[in-house]
Amino acid sequence: MIIPAQYKGRQIGVFGLARTGQAAVAALEAAGARVTAWDDDAARRTAVGGSVVDLMTVDLSRMEAIVLAPGVPLTHPAPHPLVVRAKAAGIPLISDLDLFEVARAGLANHVCVGITGTNGKSTTSALVDHMISFAGRPSALGGNIGTAVLALEPLPPGGTYVLELSSFQLDLTRALHVNIAVQLNISPDHLDRHGTMEAYVAAKRRLFDMQRPSALAIVGVDDAHGVALADDLGAAGRRVVRISALEALPGGVFAIGGWLYDAVTGEPTPILNLAEAPNLAGQHNAQNAAAAYMVGRTLGLDRNSLADGLKSFPGLAHRQQLVAVHEGVRFINDSKATNVAAAERALATFGHIHWIAGGLASEEDLAPLVAHTERMTRAYLIGEAAPRFAAALEGSVPTVHAGDLDSAVSAAAAAAVAGDVVLLSPACKAFDQFDNFEARGDAFCTAVVRLSSMGGQARRENGA
Numbered sequence: 001m002i003i004p005a006q007y008k009g010r011q012i013g014v015f016g017l018a019r020t021g022q023a024a025v026a027a028l029e030a031a032g033a034r035v036t037a038w039d040d041d042a043a044r045r046t047a048v049g050g051s052v053v054d055l056m057t058v059d060l061s062r063m064e065a066i067v068l069a070p071g072v073p074l075t076h077p078a079p080h081p082l083v084v085r086a087k088a089a090g091i092p093l094i095s096d097l098d099l100f101e102v103a104r105a106g107l108a109n110h111v112c113v114g115i116t117g118t119n120g121k122s123t124t125s126a127l128v129d130h131m132i133s134f135a136g137r138p139s140a141l142g143g144n145i146g147t148a149v150l151a152l153e154p155l156p157p158g159g160t161y162v163l164e165l166s167s168f169q170l171d172l173t174r175a176l177h178v179n180i181a182v183q184l185n186i187s188p189d190h191l192d193r194h195g196t197m198e199a200y201v202a203a204k205r206r207l208f209d210m211q212r213p214s215a216l217a218i219v220g221v222d223d224a225h226g227v228a229l230a231d232d233l234g235a236a237g238r239r240v241v242r243i244s245a246l247e248a249l250p251g252g253v254f255a256i257g258g259w260l261y262d263a264v265t266g267e268p269t270p271i272l273n274l275a276e277a278p279n280l281a282g283q284h285n286a287q288n289a290a291a292a293y294m295v296g297r298t299l300g301l302d303r304n305s306l307a308d309g310l311k312s313f314p315g316l317a318h319r320q321q322l323v324a325v326h327e328g329v330r331f332i333n334d335s336k337a338t339n340v341a342a343a344e345r346a347l348a349t350f351g352h353i354h355w356i357a358g359g360l361a362s363e364e365d366l367a368p369l370v371a372h373t374e375r376m377t378r379a380y381l382i383g384e385a386a387p388r389f390a391a392a393l394e395g396s397v398p399t400v401h402a403g404d405l406d407s408a409v410s411a412a413a414a415a416a417v418a419g420d421v422v423l424l425s426p427a428c429k430a431f432d433q434f435d436n437f438e439a440r441g442d443a444f445c446t447a448v449v450r451l452s453s454m455g456g457q458a459r460r461e462n463g464a
Contacts, residue, residue, distance in 0.1 A: 001023075001026060001027055001030060001150065001151060001152075002100060002103050002107070002149070002150050002151075002152055002153075003027050003030045003031045003103060003106075004027060004028065004031050004033075004099045004102045004103040004150075005031050005032075005103070005106055006031075006102050006103075007028055007031045007099070007102070008031050008032035008033065009032060009033070010033050010034065010064045011036070011062050011063050012028055012033050012034070012035055012036075012063065012065055012066070013035075013037070013055050013058075013060075013065070013066035013067065013091075014028070014035060014036070014038075014066070014067045015039070015055055015066055015068050015069065015082055016039055016068060016069020016070075016071060016072050017037060017038070017039035017045060017047060017048050018039075018044060018069060018071070019148050019151075020069050020070060020096050020148045021039065021044075021048070021067070021069045021096075022047055022048055022148075023096065023148035023151040024096045024099060024148075025037050025048045026048075026151070027096075027099065027103075027150040027151075028067075028099070034051075035051065036051045036052075036053050036063070037052050037053075038052060038053060038054050038055045038056075055082055056081060056082060056085065060085065060086060060089040060091050061089060061091075063086075064092070065091065065093070065094050066086050066092070066093055066094070067094055067095065067099065068083070068093050068094070068095065068172055070095070070144075070168035070169045071168060073193060074093075074171060075194075075195065075199075076192070076193060076195035076199070077195070092174075093172065094172070094173075094174055095169060095172040095174075096148060096149055097143075097149060097163075097165075097169060097173045097176045098174055099150060100149045100150060100176070101175050101177060103150075107154055107155070108154065108155065108156055108158075108159065110155050110157070110158070110161060111159075111161070111179045111299060112160070112161045112163065112176075112178045112179050113128060113160060113161065113163065113178060113179065113180045113181075113295055114143075114176065114178035114180070114181050114182065114207050115128070115163065115164055115165065115181075115182040115184070115291070116164075116166070116167070116181075116182065116184070116204050116207050117182070117185050117186065117204070117220065118184075118185055118186050118187045118188075118189045118339070119184065119185055119187070119284065119339070119341055119345065120184045120185065120285075120287060120288045120291075121144070121145075121165070121166075121184060122144070122145050122164055122316055122319065122336065123288050123315075123316055123319050124182065124288040124291050125163070126141060126145065126313075126316050127288060127289070127292040127309075128162045128292045128295050128296065129141035129162045130309060130313050130314070131292060131295075131296045131301065131305075131306055131309030131310070131313075132296065132299065132301070134305065134308065134309040135296075135301045135302075135305045135306075135309065137159070137160065137299075137301075138155045138158065138160070139155075139159060139160045139161075139162060140152045140155055140160075140161050140162065141162045141164075142161070142162075142163060142164075143163035143164045143165055143169065144163075144165060144166040144169060145164040149161075149163060163178070165207060167189075167190055167193070167194065167200055167203040167204055168190070168193065168203075170203050170204060170206045170207055171194070171203040171206070173206065175210060176207070176210050177210055177211060177212050177215070178207065178215065179215055179216070180215065180295055180298055180299075181207045181208050181211055181215065181217050181218070182218045182219075182291050182295065183204060183207070183208070183217075183218075183219050183226060183229060184220045184291055185220050185222060185225075185287065185341075186200075186204060186226060187223065187339070187340075187341035188200070188339070188340075188341075188364060189339050189341075201225055205229060208229065208233060208238075211238075213237070213238065214239070215238075215239070216239045216240075216241065217230075217233050217238055217239065217240045217241070218240075218241050218291055218294050218295065218298075219233070219240060219241075219242055219243070220243050220244065220291065221244055221249070221252075222244050222245060222287060230242050241253065241264060241294055243287065243290040243291050244256075244287070244290070245283045245286040245287035245290065246283075248261070248263070248268065249263060250263055251263060251264060252264065253290045253291075253293055253294045253297075254268075254290060255274060255283075255286035255287070255289060258273060258274055258275055259271075259273055259274065260272045260274055260289055260290060260310075262293070262297070264294070264297070269303075271303060271306070272289075272307040272310055272311070274286055274289060274310075276310075276311050277289065277310045277311050277313060279313050279315030280310065280313060280315075281320065281349055282320065282345055282348065282349035283345065283348060284345035284349075285320075289310055292310070293306055293310070296309070317333070317438075317441065318334070318335040318336040318437060318438060318441035319334065320333075320334045320349065321333040321334070321441070323444070323445050323449070324448050324449065324452050326413075326448075326452045327418060328417070328418025328419055328420075329413070329417070329418065329419075329420050329421070329422060330350075330420075330421045330422070331413075331421075331422045331444075331448045331452075332346070332350065332421055332423045332424065332425075333424055333441045333444050333445055333448075334346045334423060334424055334425035335424055335425075335426065335430070335438070335440045335441030336437050336441070337425040337426060337427060338359075338426065338427075338428065338430070339362070339427060339428075340364045340368055340369060340427050341368070342425070342427070343357065343425040343426065343427035344368045344369055344371075344427075346423060346425040347369065347375055347376075347423075347425065348372060350423060351421070352377055352420040352421060353376045353377060353420070353421050353422075353423050354376075354377055354378055354412040354415060354416050354421065354423065355378070355379045355380065355425065356379075356380045356382065356405070356408045356412060356422070356423065356424045356444075357380070357381060357382070357385075357425065357426050358381045358382040358383040358384070358385040358386045358389050358427075358428055359382065359383040359385055359426045359427075359428030359429055359430050359431075359432055359433065359440070360383065360384055360385065360428050360430065360431045360432040361384045361385040361428065361432075362385070362429070364427075366388070366389065369427060370392055370393060370396055373396040373397040377415070377416075378397065378398045378399070378400060378412070378415060379393055379399045379400070380399075380400045380402040380407075380408035380411055380412050381399055381400065381401055381408075382402050382403060382404055382405055382407075382408050382426075383426075383433055384428075385428050386402075386403070404433065405424075405433070405440065405443050405447065406443070406447050409422070409424075409444060409447040409448060409451065410447070413448075422448075424440075424441070424444045426440070
């Protein structure tokens with residue numbers, strides 16, 4: 001646990017008691033703070049110690065600050081009533097990352113890396129952590145992935161904290177000074193929370209605005225928002241390294257023609273044939289590899305170690321995860337593809353696809369997905385968004401209204417032949433049928449394992 005000792009004796013509220021809030025309560029209590037905690041969910045209120053009292057009923061003037069969970073809306077579609085009440089009382093609203101920043105002053109000499117972007121941030125964060133550990137150095141991975149930042153263990157001198165940072169977290173954070181900040185890409189996402197694309201982009205940019213002037217910014221420039229950020233930071237005299245999976249970049253790191261190149265200090269130097277990194281397939285993962293390589297390079301890791309780290313990366317569950325190969329058919333779990341941009345990347349990676357798509361409907365334009373129909377054999381549609389997907393795909397690829405995930409997996413497995421791919425890449429949130437994308441991905445894996453265990457009988461009974 002990372003303890004913000006500077007909060008000893010101070011009265012702090014914590015609102016939202018899921019993973020992040022529970023860790024904040026534990027860390028503040030360990031620091032000797034006087035904590036008042038609350039969650040609108042009664043079940044979560046039983047998971048913490050301290051004083052559990054409805055913060056809508058207490059005298060907020062006694063509070064020095066309120067730590068909000070990332071999911072608490074600040075502005076859109078409407079601020080949470082506690083946010084309104086706290087602002088009226090002049091009480092600062094902070095995040096667990098702000099507590100972490102305060103605690104950093106008491107930690108051993110270390111480096112902090114913050115990684116954000118619409119897609120790829122989980123893979124890149126895990127990849128950076130893997131490469132550092134592979135090189136024999138201490139590293140801790142947390143934030144939006146896995147462990148809440150305050151639940152991480154303090155690292156020895158020379159260690160690196162690798163933090164995946166969402167727009168929800170950054171929107172709330174006031175003072176996190178990471179040594180290395182990474183933005184991979186920006187495309188429309190979470191507009192139900194931020195209201196506008198401009199607000200979403202501004203939330204991501206906070207990571208860089210909070211950095212010290214001498215800190216490093218690594219920016220993906222394969223989209224217009226990344227180009228604008230890199231240009232703005234460069235014009236302000238900041239240290240910027242650009243990365244790309246589309247073009248050669250003088251002074252940057254890029255991946256073209258299946259190779260990763262380093263051109264930061266001179267002529268492009270080939271680092272790795274990415275075909276040797278089996279769990280980093282696809283153009284999107286080439287961008288992730290470029291970003292992770294540049295982080296490792298900045299940390300002083302040698303090129304051979306970085307290349308070996310890329311090759312040995314085991315990948316992440318729910319991110320183009322190979323679940324099984326049955327009778328020559330690959331079953332890929334890409335449940336983390338909760339938006340169009342993420343699903344488009346998966347569709348561009350594979351061929352002969354039996355595509356399982358749909359879920360909680362959004363207003364995103366589906367045209368980028370329709371552009372990949374030549375890679376599809378059939379689409380199996382599930383959830384609330386099924387009619388919208390069917391209308392978009394009409395005339396381009398055969399569709400099956402499967403309804404639910406189990407039915408989609410069964411139908412796809414029955415129709416697929418050797419060399420095909422059954423791909424769950426929904427391009428939608430999971431909340432219409434599942435608690436989250438992890439539960440959806442786990443259900444896909446269970447269905448695939450069940451069908452695989454039935455062997456050829458399952459294929460015959462389904463008429464294939």
